[in-house]
Amino acid sequence: MTRVEEFTHAVKFEGASLAVLEFTPSLDMDRVPYLTYTVVIEHPGATLYAALDPRRAPAPFFVFKTRQTITDTATGTVLTDSFPRAGSESTLNGKAWITDVEENILSGRVTITASSGEVLLESKRRLATAALDTGATTVFALAQYAVADTGQVLAVTDAIVSSTALPAGERRQWRPGDTAAQLCEAELAAIDCRLYGDEYGSFITSKRSSSPGPGIIGSKTFSDGENGQLFSARETRSRRGDWADGVLVKFTYTNAAGAQVTELQRSGSGSHTRGIVTTEPRPAPAANLADKQVARAKQRGRTLTLTAQIDLYCYPGYALKLSIDGVTRPQTYTIRTVEWSFHTGVMTVTATTEG
DSSP states (O other): OOEEEEEEEEEEETTEEOOEEEEEEEEETTSSSSEEEEEEEOOOOHHHHHHTOTTSSSOOEEEEEEEEEEEETTTOOEEEEEESOSSOTTOOOEEEEEEEEEEOTTTOOEEEEEEOTHHHHHHOBOOSSSOEEOOOOBHHHHHHHHHHTTTOOEEEOOHHHHHSBOOSSGGGEEOTTOBHHHHHHHHHHHTTEEEEEOTTSOEEEEETTSOSSOTTOOEEEEEOSTTOOEEEEEEEEOSSTTOOSEEEEEEEEEOTTSOEEEEEEESTTSOOSSEEEEEESSOOOSSOHHHHHHHHHHGGGEEEEEEEEOOTTOOTTOEEEEEETTEEOSOOEEEEEEEEETTTTEEEEEEEOOO
C-alpha cells in the first residue's frame, strides 16, 4: 500500500481554537503522569496567552481531537481514525491539564506542555500536622477519596481494587505532607495496579500488566519491507539501571503514637543476582509490594526500541512481535511507551521482555 497520511488537530482553550503547529502525545505505563503532551501553537494573543498560565486556580486545561486520514494512492481508498477515538469525530473529547508554557519571544510561537490528571493528585498535599483517617474500607474507596479531593471522578475500576479490603488503622490514613497520589499508590501497587489519568480527563484504576488505554486490540505485529510499518528497530540487554531480580522494600513512617516504625518486605526467598532496595514513607500493605516490584524490574533488562508509521491502535500494555523478512520472530514484548509525533508522521515505541 502506497499511503499518504494527514493529521489535523482541533485544540480549544476556554472556547477559543488554538492554531496548532505540532502536537505530540506520549504514553508511558510506568510514568506518572501516564500521558504528556507537547503542543506548539502560533501566539494566541496577549489575553489568551496570559490565561494559559499554569499557576492559575483552578488548573487550566485544553480539550482536543486529532484526526488521521490515510489515503491509498493506488486505489483511492480513504481510512480515518482519531485520538481520542471515543465519540464522534467532531467532538473534542480529549482533556489535558497545562503544566508549562514557553514563549519564543522572537518567533512568537508558544510551546505548551500538558499532562493527564495525575498532575492534580501530585499537586494536592495534606498540609496539616496530623494524619486524617479517610474511612476507606477498600483500596477502591481509598482511590476514590484521593481522586474526589481533586474534584475529578474515578470513572472505571478493576474488580480486584474493589474487592481488596482495607482495615482500620495506619494504612487508610492520609499522612501529613503526602500527596493525594501517595495516599493510595502503595496499596494499588501491592495488587499490581495503579491509578491512571486517561486521555479523556477521567481517572481509572488498571492492572499494571494490562493496557490502561482502549482495549480494542491487545497485540501488535510490526513488519519491515515495502508494505511494512517499521523504520528502525534495535534491542538492548543490560543488567544495569532499573533491572533487578531481587527487591527489598523498606517502609518507614511515624505512627499515631509518634514512634518511628520500619517494616520490611522482600521478593521471593531473597535469592538474587542483582538486588535493589526501595523505600516507602508509609505502612506496608497487606500484599507483598516487593514481589510486584521485582516482576516489573525483571522486565527492564531487555528493551526493544522502534520507530514506525503512526498507529493509533498501539497502546502501552499491548503485546508486540516483530516480523522481519517475512518471518515472525518468537519473542513477545510488552509495550511500555508510545510517542506519536504527528508533525513527522513517526511514532517511537519502547517495549520490554523478561526473556
